[in-house]
Amino acid sequence: MQLRDIVHDDWETILDIQEECYPQIVPESLGVLQSKWRLSPQTCFVIELDNQPVGYCLAHPWQLGTPPALEQVIEAHANPDTLYLHDIALSAKVQGKGAGKLAFDRLLQSATDASLTSISLVAVQGADSYWRKQGFITRKIDKSLESYTSDACYMVLDI
Numbered sequence: 001m002q003l004r005d006i007v008h009d010d011w012e013t014i015l016d017i018q019e020e021c022y023p024q025i026v027p028e029s030l031g032v033l034q035s036k037w038r039l040s041p042q043t044c045f046v047i048e049l050d051n052q053p054v055g056y057c058l059a060h061p062w063q064l065g066t067p068p069a070l071e072q073v074i075e076a077h078a079n080p081d082t083l084y085l086h087d088i089a090l091s092a093k094v095q096g097k098g099a100g101k102l103a104f105d106r107l108l109q110s111a112t113d114a115s116l117t118s119i120s121l122v123a124v125q126g127a128d129s130y131w132r133k134q135g136f137i138t139r140k141i142d143k144s145l146e147s148y149t150s151d152a153c154y155m156v157l158d159i
Contacts, residue, residue: 001047001048001049001054001094001097001098001099001102002047002048003045003046003047003048003057003102003103003106004045004046004048005041005044005045005046006037006041006044006045006046006056010046010053010056011030011033011034013046013052013053014033014046014053014056015027015030015033017053017054017055017056017089017090017091018033018087018089020089020091020092021089021090021091022089022124022125024124024125024149025070025124025148025149026070026071028070028071029071031073032071032072032073032074033058035073035074035075036058036059036060036074036086037058039060039061039074039075039076040059040060040061042110043057043059043060043061043083043107043110044056044057044058044059044060045057045103045106047090047094047099047102047103049093049094049099054090054091054093054094054099055088055089055090055091055094055099055100055103056087056088056089057085057087057088057089057103057106057107058086058087059083059084059085059086059107059110059119060074060083060084060086061076061077061080061082061083061084061114061116062077062080062082062083062084062120063077063079063080063081063082064081064082064117064118064120064156065120065139065141065142065143065154066141066143067084067120067121067122067141067143067145067154068084068086069147070147070148071147072147080116081116081117081118082111082116082117082118082119082120082156083107083110083111083114083116083118083119083120084119084120084121085107085119085120085121086121088100088103088104088107100130104134107119108159111159112159116159117158117159118156118157118158118159119136119156119157119159120154120155120156120157121136121154121155122145122148122152122153122154122155123136123152123153123155124148124149124151124152125149125151126151128151128153128155131155131157132155134157135157136155136156136157137155137156137157138153138154138155139154139155139156140154141154
């Protein structure tokens with residue numbers, strides 16, 4: 001397995017993986033996903049196996065405590081202090097084979113290199129238990145998470 005930058009031809013597969021991984025959420029549009037990538041291409045990448053994308057990661061600098069809503073087009077934040085992890089999504093064929101750790105390790109290094117003080121995310125569909133094992137803690141915030149699933153929770157890893 002390897003990580004590589006997203007190229008134009010990857011987007012159809014990224015949309016397919018998103019749909020596979022998030023059956024409880026209306027899939028985000030191509031334009032919204034690409035806005036995250038345009039903002040921070042160095043923290044957005046695909047996970048590849050046998051020269052085929054089998055997963056992706058979309059993350060971007062953001063302001064702690066203010067996660068973007070789903071289907072929100074992203075623009076640069078004036079004073080980012082966190083690397084917001086929108087998504088690490090893996091096709092069923094690579095789940096449990098270390099792809100998530102590989103992607104997360106790259107994100108952790110990217111956040112450190114950018115002098116960001118944390119990585120934050122909104123966990124959905126029961127993923128909070130996975131993220132707790134990675135060291136994330138749940139934080140209460142004033143912003144509504146109503147665009148996400150009913151079990152959505154905001155989580156932060158201080159670095």
